[in-house]
Amino acid sequence: MSLRSPTARLAGRTYFALQAVAGAAWWVSVFTVPFVREATLGGLDPVVVAVVDIPLFVVSSALAAVLPGRASRVAAGAATAWTxxxxxxxxxxxxxxxxxxxxVILMIAASVASVGAWLLLVFGRIPTSLLLVGPFAFRPARSRATPLAHVIATATQIVVFWGLFLVVFPLVIRFLEERWRLVLPLPHGVVITGVAVVVAASALGLWSAAAMTVKGDGTPLPSAMPNRLVVAGPYRFVRNPMALAGIAQGVGVGLLMSSWMVVVYALAGSLVWNYAIRPHEESDLARAFGADYLSYARDVRCWIPRLTPVGSRR
Known part of the structure; x- marks a missing residue:
């Protein structure tokens, strides 16, 4: 993220000010509107919850917005931890x-926003590089590995990541959606649309993985990245076909399962990738391939495919 202190810290303070106002307004609604109380607290006693929540959520958020320096960060930490x-x-x-x-949905949104605002206050930025660890750290694949080894590694990655992100996580989300009584009625045609989207997106993902493995002497996984710049297959039309395919797969799975929460999960993942991961990936590619990558990036857009393929480069 490009925000830096003091602009970033001002943004963090502004968020906590808004959170304090929103929290106060919500508590007024809890005590005056039965529907709001039932929808957000269920059968919990609002008086008991308010005794703890108002100081730790509303007051701490307000203090994070107005106190100077370290006191602001401490108040923000208390509000975030409580959230x-x-x-x-x-x-x-x-x-x-x-x-x-x-x-729960409101608190999940508040948690994500609070963590982001707290990071802005503490670091003056959101340290997205902390996401690039383990299998997500950028490292080139071993150049001495055989093409078969890269194919096997790529196939393993597809099975593991697709299994987790397109099967396990969506099933858990769909289960929670039902338990939390948040299921929304959707037209029957949505399921058929979901099947079509998943099939098309999966084909794009496999095509992208094959181009990356065969032409790049590596794998799609960041920890075993290609050793050569790949401008082949779908990469001749769009710069990030695998990301595009993954997002579309997630949305398609959500439609297939008639789950709006799974669709939101996929779209949220696209935002994380675009704003937190992609800048680091593109910087790494620019360092690795220099002018060739910069020229390619000028010719091929990140998300919107070209109508005609760009010429291959070596």
């Missing part, structure tokens, strides 16, 4: 009782 605790406990409560599902 994460409440989110986890409310999610457990909703899963066990099927109540307060709307409250």
């Amino acid at each position: 994460l605790v409440v989110t986890a406990l409310l999610a457990l409560y909703a899963t066990l009782t099927t109540l307060a599902g709307v409250g």
Whole structure:
């Protein structure tokens, strides 16, 4: 992320100010509107919850917005930690009782935003490089590995990552969506559309993986990246066909399962990839392949495919 202090810290303070106002307004609604109380707290006693939540969520957020320096960071840390605790406990409560599902969704959003604002206050930026660890760290593949070894590694990656991100996680999300009573009625044609999207996106993903493996002397995984710049197959039309395929697969799975939460999960993943991962990946590619990559990036867009393929480069 490009924000730097003090602009970033101002953004963090602004968020906590808005969170304090929103939290106060929500508590007013809890005590005055029965529907809001039921949807967000279920059968929990609002008085008991308010005794703890108002100081730790509303007041701490307000203090994070107005206090100077270290005091602001401490208040922001308290508000963020409490938000994460409440989110986890409310999610457990909703899963066990099927109540307060709307409250869980709101708290998940608040948790993500609070963590981001806290990072802005503490570091003056969001340190997205912390995401690039383990199998997501950028390292070239071993150049001495055989083409067969790269094919096997790529096939293994596809099975593992598709299994996790397109099967296991969506099934868990769909289960929670049902337990939290958040299922929305969707037209029957949505399922057929989902099947078509998954098939088309999977074909694009496999085509991209094959081009990366055969032409790049590596794999799609960041920890075993190609040793050569790949401008072949779908990479002649769009710069990130695998990311495009993965996002479309996730959306397709959501449609197939008639789950709006799975669709949101896929779209949220696309935002993380675009704003947190892609800048690091493109910087790494520019360092590795220099002018060739910069020229390719000028000719081929990140998300919108070209109508005609760009010429191959070596």
